[in-house]
Amino acid sequence: MINIGWIGCGRHARQMLLPQMGRNDLRIAALCDRDTDALKSTASEYGVTAVFQDFRDLINAPGIDAIGMAVGPDLHYAATLAALERGLPVFMEKPPAATAAAAAELARASDKAGQPVIVGFMKRYATGNRIAKNVLAGGDFGDILGITGAYMTAPTYFVGEPDYTGFFLHHCVHYMDLIPWFVGEDFGDMVVRSSSPEPGKLLLHANFTTRGGIIGNVVMGTVQSRGTPMEEIRIMGDHARLHVDNIINVELYRDPPFKCDDLSATLDPAADTLSWTPNFTAAANEDHKGYSALLADAAAVFRGENRDVPDVHDGVRAMERLERMVAQIDV
Numbered sequence: 001m002i003n004i005g006w007i008g009c010g011r012h013a014r015q016m017l018l019p020q021m022g023r024n025d026l027r028i029a030a031l032c033d034r035d036t037d038a039l040k041s042t043a044s045e046y047g048v049t050a051v052f053q054d055f056r057d058l059i060n061a062p063g064i065d066a067i068g069m070a071v072g073p074d075l076h077y078a079a080t081l082a083a084l085e086r087g088l089p090v091f092m093e094k095p096p097a098a099t100a101a102a103a104a105e106l107a108r109a110s111d112k113a114g115q116p117v118i119v120g121f122m123k124r125y126a127t128g129n130r131i132a133k134n135v136l137a138g139g140d141f142g143d144i145l146g147i148t149g150a151y152m153t154a155p156t157y158f159v160g161e162p163d164y165t166g167f168f169l170h171h172c173v174h175y176m177d178l179i180p181w182f183v184g185e186d187f188g189d190m191v192v193r194s195s196s197p198e199p200g201k202l203l204l205h206a207n208f209t210t211r212g213g214i215i216g217n218v219v220m221g222t223v224q225s226r227g228t229p230m231e232e233i234r235i236m237g238d239h240a241r242l243h244v245d246n247i248i249n250v251e252l253y254r255d256p257p258f259k260c261d262d263l264s265a266t267l268d269p270a271a272d273t274l275s276w277t278p279n280f281t282a283a284a285n286e287d288h289k290g291y292s293a294l295l296a297d298a299a300a301v302f303r304g305e306n307r308d309v310p311d312v313h314d315g316v317r318a319m320e321r322l323e324r325m326v327a328q329i330d331v
Contacts, residue, residue, distance in 0.1 A: 001025050001026075001027045002025060002026050002027065002065045002066055002299060002302050002303065003027050003029035003030075003063055003064055003065045003066075004021065004026050004027065004028060004029060004064070004065065004066045004067070004068050004091075005029060005030040005031075005032070005058045005059065005061060005064040005066070005067050005068070006018065006028055006030070006031050006032070006067075006068045006069065007031075007032045007033070007055045007058060007067065007068070007069035007070075007071055007075070007079055008032070008033060008069050008070040008071040008075075009031060009032075009033040009035065009038040009039050009041070009042040010033075010035075010038065010070065010071075012070055012093070013042075013070040014038075014042055014045075016289070016291050017068070017070055017093070017120075017291055017295070018042070018046065020287065020291050020292045020295045021295065023292065024292070024295045024296045024298075024299045025299055026066075026068075026295065026298075026299050026302075028046045028048050029048070029050060029063060029064060029065075030048065030050035030051070030052065030058050030061050030064060031043050031046075031048050031050070031051050031052070031058075032051070032052040032053065032054070032055050032057075032058040033053070034053050036053070039051055039053070055069075055075070055078075055079045055082065056082055059079070059082050059083050059086055059088065060086065064088065065088070065302065066088055066089045066090070066091065066302045067079065067080075067083040067088050067089070067090045067091070068090070068091040068092070069090070069091070069092045069093065070092070070093040070120070071093075073095045073096070073097050073098040073102075073169055074097075074098055076092045076093070076095070076096055076097060077096070077097040077098065077102050077103075077105075077106060079092075080092060080096070080106050080109075080117055080312075081105075081106065081109055083115075084106075084109045084110060084112075084113040084115055084117070085109075085113070087113060087115060088115065089115045089116045089117070089118075089301070089302050090110075090115070090116070090117045090118065091118045091120070091295070091298045091302075092117065092118070092119060092120065093119075093120040094119050094120050094121055094170070094173055094174065094177075094315065094318075095119075095169045095170065095173050095315065095318075095319060095322075096117070096119050096312050096315035096316070096319065097315075097319070098169065099319065099323070100316060100319035100320045100322075100323050103312065103315050103316045103319045104316050106312050106315075106316075107312045107313050107315075107316050110311070110312050116301050116302075116309070116311060117311055117312035117315075118297075118298045118301060118309050118310065118311055118312075119310050119311060119312055119314060119315040120291075120294060120310075121174065121177045121178070121181075121294075121310040121314065121315075121318070122289060122290035122291050122293075122294045123174045123175075123177070123178045123247075123290065124177070124178065124181055124290065124294075124310060125290030125291075125293040125294045125297075126247040126248075126288060126289055126290040127247065127248055127278065127288040127290070128233075128244040128245070128246075128247045128248050128249060128250045128276075128288070129178070129182075129233070129244055129247060129290075130290075130293070131244075131250045131276060132182070132233065132235065132242045132244050132250055133181075133182060135242060135252060136182070136235070136242070141237050141240050141242070141252075142237045142238050142240060143237060143238065144182075144183050144214050144235060144236070144237055145214065145215070145236050145237055145238065146214060146215045146216055146235075146236040147179060147182060147183055147214065147216040147233070147234065147235050147236070148216060148217045148218075148219075148233070148234040148236075149175055149178070149179055149216075149217075149218045149219070149231075149232070149233050149234075150218075150219040150220070150230075150231065150232050151171070151172075151174065151175050151218070151219075151220050151230065151231050152219075152220065152221055152222075152223070152224035152230040152231075153167070153171055153221070153222055153224065153226060153230060154222060154223075154224060154225055154226045155200040155201045155222045155223065156226065158199075158200040158201075158202070158222050159199070159200035159201075164202055164222075164331065167202070167222055168322060168326050169322075171220065172220050172322060172325070172326075173318050173319065173322050175218050175220065176318040176319075176321040176322045176325070177310065177314060177315075177317075177318040179216065179218060180210070180317070180321070182233070182235065183210055183214050183216075185210035185211050185212045185214060186210065186211055186317070186321075187208045187209075187210060187211075187321055187324070188208065188209045188210055188211045189208060189209045190206055190207070190208040190324055190325065190328070191206075191207045191208070191328070192204055192205070192206045192207075192325050192328035192329055193205045193207070194329045194330060194331060196331045197223075200222065201221075201222055201223050202221055202222050202223070202329075202331055203219070203220075203221035203222075203223050204219070204220055204221060204325075204329055205217060205218070205219050206218040206219075206220075206325050229245065229246035230246075231244075231245070231246060231247055232244065232245050232246070239254065239255040240252070240253065240254055240255070241253040247288060247289065247290075248277065248278050248288045249275070249276070249277050250275065250276045250277075251273055251274070251275045251276075252273065252274045252275075253273050254270070254271045254272070254273070255271055256268065256271040256272045256273070257271070294309075297309045
């Protein structure tokens with residue numbers, strides 16, 4: 001069991017991350033938050049007696065094997081540096097820092113300390129995305145020719161607020177990691193178009209080619225309801241398409257024959273469309289957003305195992321792409 005010191009007892013940590021700890025052999029040994037009510041409530045929920053309001057005190061507490069955090073970019077940066085200075089590995093939510101330059105500093109500190117810094121790009125671990133990635137890696141799909149992604153949110157946090165920094169850092173950064181991860185190549189050329197009908201409401205399209213010539217488009221914005229599905233991925237090959245909707249529904253289209261004139265027509269698994277949707281009625285892990293799988297890999301890395309996890313170097317690249325995109329937005 002790995003004793004983890006956790007920084008941040010906000011709603012996201014309590015609902016999405018902390019519930020995944022025990023199932024992945026991570027014991028919450030200490031908690032930290034400046035909000036005393038949130039800290040007390042979370043400590044009571046998990047039976048934690050070591051509580052702190054200063055992250056430095058938590059990091060220096062005895063018996064801590066690793067540090068986890070879900071706070072803000074500035075505190076991610078400061079607390080990760082402090083943890084690395086003490087020789088502790090880190091799991092942090094994205095973004096790793098407020099800027100690409102600060103993220104790069106963390107990457108250098110991680111390399112120097114010889115300790116991993118894992119970044120919470122859980123979109124890679126969402127069930128539908130992992131299925132699609134494995135199909136692409138299987139070899140039968142062929143070359144990727146194009147990719148389109150849409151990832152929306154609502155204007156709830158941005159109405160009347162012309163500063164979209166939080167939207168860029170906490171929302172858009174996901175697809176700056178996910179799209180290159182899907183295609184295995186970085187962005188090449190990128191042209192961004194944006195529309196803002198009123199303060200707080202922003203829609204942007206990032207049109208791009210990759211270094212190897214794949215073409216694509218990413219659509220993101222704050223103009224949809226959070227009560228509806230807000231994500232879709234379309235990957236185009238030669239006579240093959242992969243669709244991932246709402247991170248849980250996957251369809252693989254191939255090149256089936258027309259069947260209306262063939263009285264013996266049946267479904268051919270080599271050509272007809274395959275689809276998958278989860279069964280929510282079974283007593284099984286239903287964390288299809290990917291947090292459990294991500295933290296399972298994080299725990300394995302903390303134990304010294306080799307896993308292909310998104311780390312701070314991936315975070316640097318995502319932040320660099322994000323800054324390229326944001327520089328072209330006129331709002």
